[in-house]
Amino acid sequence: xxxxxxxxxxxxxxxITSFTFGELLSSRTVIGQTLKELGETHDNLWVLTPDIxxxxxxxxxxxxxxxxxxxxSEQACVGIxxxxxxxxxxxxxxxxxxxxSMRALEQVRSDICYPNLPVKIVxxxxxxxxxxxxxxxxxxxxxxxxxxxxxxxxxxxDPLMVGEVLRQxxxxxxxLYIRLAVGKKDKVVYEPGSVTVEIGKGITAREGTDLTLFAxxxxxxxxxxxxDILGAEHGINARVVDMFTLKPIDEDLxxxxxxETGRFVxxxxxxxxxxxxxxxxxxxxxRGIRLDGFRRLGIPQVFAGxxxxxxxxxxxxxxxxxxxxxxxxxxxxxxxxxxxxxxIA
Numbered sequence: 001x002x003x004x005x006x007x008x009x010x011x012x013x014x015x016i017t018s019f020t021f022g023e024l025l026s027s028r029t030v031i032g033q034t035l036k037e038l039g040e041t042h043d044n045l046w047v048l049t050p051d052i053x054x055x056x057x058x059x060x061x062x063x064x065x066x067x068x069x070x071x072x073s074e075q076a077c078v079g080i081x082x083x084x085x086x087x088x089x090x091x092x093x094x095x096x097x098x099x100x101s102m103r104a105l106e107q108v109r110s111d112i113c114y115p116n117l118p119v120k121i122v123x124x125x126x127x128x129x130x131x132x133x134x135x136x137x138x139x140x141x142x143x144x145x146x147x148x149x150x151x152x153x154x155x156x157x158d159p160l161m162v163g164e165v166l167r168q169x170x171x172x173x174x175x176l177y178i179r180l181a182v183g184k185k186d187k188v189v190y191e192p193g194s195v196t197v198e199i200g201k202g203i204t205a206r207e208g209t210d211l212t213l214f215a216x217x218x219x220x221x222x223x224x225x226x227x228d229i230l231g232a233e234h235g236i237n238a239r240v241v242d243m244f245t246l247k248p249i250d251e252d253l254x255x256x257x258x259x260e261t262g263r264f265v266x267x268x269x270x271x272x273x274x275x276x277x278x279x280x281x282x283x284x285x286x287r288g289i290r291l292d293g294f295r296r297l298g299i300p301q302v303f304a305g306x307x308x309x310x311x312x313x314x315x316x317x318x319x320x321x322x323x324x325x326x327x328x329x330x331x332x333x334x335x336x337x338x339x340x341x342x343x344i345a
Contacts, residue, residue, distance in 0.1 A: 143274025
């Protein structure tokens with residue numbers, strides 16, 4: 001497993017960056033800056049894109065011989081990345097996830113996952129974001145990617161975490177999928193240096209005893225807002241877990257939250273079945289974990305259409321109010337009577 005790192009720190013130092021908690025920051029900018037930085041220390045790092053390279057100019061200008069824009073051809077982009085990895089390089093493919101996850105699925109499976117190559121797929125438009133319509137939303141991608149042998153799957157909400165995950169991924173021997181939203185105006189969720197980021201481990205973003213809200217990507221911020229409302233208006237102490245790695249999932253954290261809170265609500269900007277909730281349900285069933293309540297919130301079996309992200313979440317039943325309502329449902333609208341209600345069969 002990759003070495004853990006604190007968010008918001010410069011590599012090799014304890015220097016905190018100037019980004020401020022709660023402010024908006026572009027994940028795409030972080031990606032561009034981090035790849036340029038990594039290019040200095042990894043002369044086998046290549047960056048490839050299917051005509052989505054506007055934020056990769058820093059790497060392109062610094063290392064033009066290791067930058068490839070293939071044009072609008074995701075399959076070719078993934079295939080070239082696989083060839084480079086076979087020659088001992090570390091390729092990063094950056095593009096839009098609706099197309100990288102589906103149009104190039106066969107190449108990802110057969111060219112990258114089958115030989116277990118260290119190709120990183122980093123992309124935007126995960127979930128109902130960007131107002132591009134159903135063809136431009138990646139809503140099935142996590143179900144597809146978590147099903148692939150050897151693939152590590154992440155979904156990141158805090159832009160500062162993207163850089164940390166990319167740095168850690170340089171030592172990974174297999175493929176990695178990094179899911180982002182639009183990547184232009186992302187909220188800095190964590191105080192810089194306040195949490196440890198480790199691929200394969202969830203982050204407890206907020207402590208609580210009455211239930212646990214599990215989220216990933218954009219919905220982490222929403223879950224934190226819901227926890228604030230639950231505490232202020234209902235006296236319910238909600239824990240929030242950022243399960244940014246969906247595969248391998250942090251089974252020990254799921255078990256601990258079950259023992260300590262006993263009630264789960266999972267909210268995600270993905271189809272309700274096939275994403276994080278399904279990954280967690282498998283763990284709960286396989287390990288015989290008993291819960292006093294479980295709710296999943298996500299996109300129903302519809303093509304969602306056009307709209308702003310918060311509007312679409314509300315429309316399809318996994319917005320902020322729906323998250324609060326689900327928490328009230330699993331707790332009966334009141335704090336838990338005991339500190340631990342979860343159990344193991």
